[in-house]
Amino acid sequence: MQAAMLQDRYNRRFPYLRLSVTEACNFRCTYCLPDGYKKTAPHNFLSVDEIRNLVRAFAGLGIRKVRLTGGEPTLRADLADIISVIAETPGIETVALTTNGYKLTRSLADYRAAGLSALNVSVDSLIPDRFKAITGHDRLLEVLDGIALAQELGFRAVKINTVLQRGVNDDELPGFLKLIKKRALSVRFIELMRTGDSAAYFAERHLDPAPMISFLATASWAEQERRATDGPARVFRHSDYTGSIGFIAPYSKDFCSTCNRLRISARGGLQLCLFGNDIFDLRRFLAREDTLETMQDRVATLLGLKRETHELTEGKSGRTRHLAMIGG
Template sequence: MAQQFEDKFNRKFYYLRLSVTDVCNFKCTYCLPDGYKPSGKKNSSFISLDEIRRVVTAFADCGTTKVRITGGEPSLRKDFNQIIETVAQTPGIRKVATTTNGYRMEKQVADWKAAGLTHINVSVDSLDPRLFHQITGENKFHQVMAGIERAFEVGYEQVKVNVVLMKDLNHHQLPQFLEWIKDKPIQLRFIELMQTGEMDDLFDRHHVSGVAIRNHLIANGWLLKVRAANDGPAQVFVHPDYQGEIGLIMPYEKHFCDSCNRLRISALGKLHLCLFGEQGLELRDLLQQDEQHGELIARIEQQLQTKRVSHFLHDGDSGMTPHLASIGG
């Protein structure tokens, strides 16, 4: 194994978020309210299976043990099963996860599991079908819920459900969500709305801090769980009376970036050091041949030394990310 990927702040990177498409078939208010629009740029084909194999191998050789396949909606890729298989068969990779809107899960999740997918996150921003439709732009609530049930049927022991918290829309639904996970092995992850370049007005209207939820959980006997090295940024809480768990992702909290352990590859093969950072570093020219492996690692290592200590979101700096689908959330 090559040297572990590490930045100048001694943060080690065990976790790769790999976007395989920026196309999505939902129109979520906080991400793509007007629906997906192609960039129109020339040579904008998405990263291929061979390129995926090479970049994941480079990361695995430098200590990465978890890969999350993201989008857009990653299951829109016709070769999604092969992508899962390619990642899962990479020596050193122990967790293969995906984040999906769940609309294809009922039909396809058994195939994903067979291909090697170990963990699933599904976005469900409301348990009210009408509000779900309002937030996502799609009347697919019942299909998504059937997909979650199917995931349990095919053998997943836990499903993570992502909920973007929005003031005056869904943040009052905590009791409903808690009731839902009482007897289900679901880790409910409340994610604070994040400011991106195109979303200033929506952010101002709907941002709500996760602190109130955390205070409510602690006051009601929920306990903080210890993080594993390749876990994401959630603060996870457990309760003896609940089968489910609660995760809180609060990027505006001080020291949020101290435990950063993940890097991102966009669907166009660029390395992004932060969801809110910069334009991204081109890697595609080094993903064409297996012989470029050492050079690829060297370029990533060199760029890693420029990673900032923080995303500075709390200072109102939302970076250059136009919307979350563009580099896989």
């Protein structure tokens, strides 16, 4: 399979694949699964062998970074095996993981040994009672211990994801600034996104991050240049701080112009946009190696259907009922 580079009709290139390995999640975050995860179909998620073939095919199409998401990916008992087969795939340079962090102190060393190179941990509040109210679990200190372990294990990129919510955690910028003063962490404030199940919550809690961005700009924080495989965050640094602050603002103008990632569901469906209406089955190509080139051709063709922008600003969130469906 010859190496190529996926490109859509808007000249956007795609070196970054987000791969969901499960839809299950053990947290009950207010903005995602406030009533907890409800199993609606058999857990026939992609096997390790299917993931090996999938990633091999996408590496042949120019994918260089794979991020493992969920639901909560650490619920997979074979996650270390999944990490290993991806890290061993020729062409893959970065294997990243997004997690709620509840299992890091027990399993992160195994993930690191398997080839994990980058880590994002969800921390929606640094205040224990508030963290519990948001997630349904009193585990903030345990999650923070996992982040500290990640730094001890030598991860070069440890990021904290914080979903910004009006009246919930919109007063916590000073606490996060204190956290990164002497530590090489990158905090990413994520603008709350409307999904099919969260219209009422979104209307109550959505907050535009633009004022926070403006505040940092006036306080001598400088925006950093994006690399080809970076996510969508606008990242800011300050000479007095070891860490950085980033913002993912999907409702901002031209947000989709920098799109560089594709998404695969836990059952092998290609979703061209987080908030698109369609999902395209790729699993039927994954059982045998001699069908992978056919899958590559299929992916390249489907990329021609990718829209220029999402329709979030028009109140349309596509097939995504909640972010645990495909990892945000």
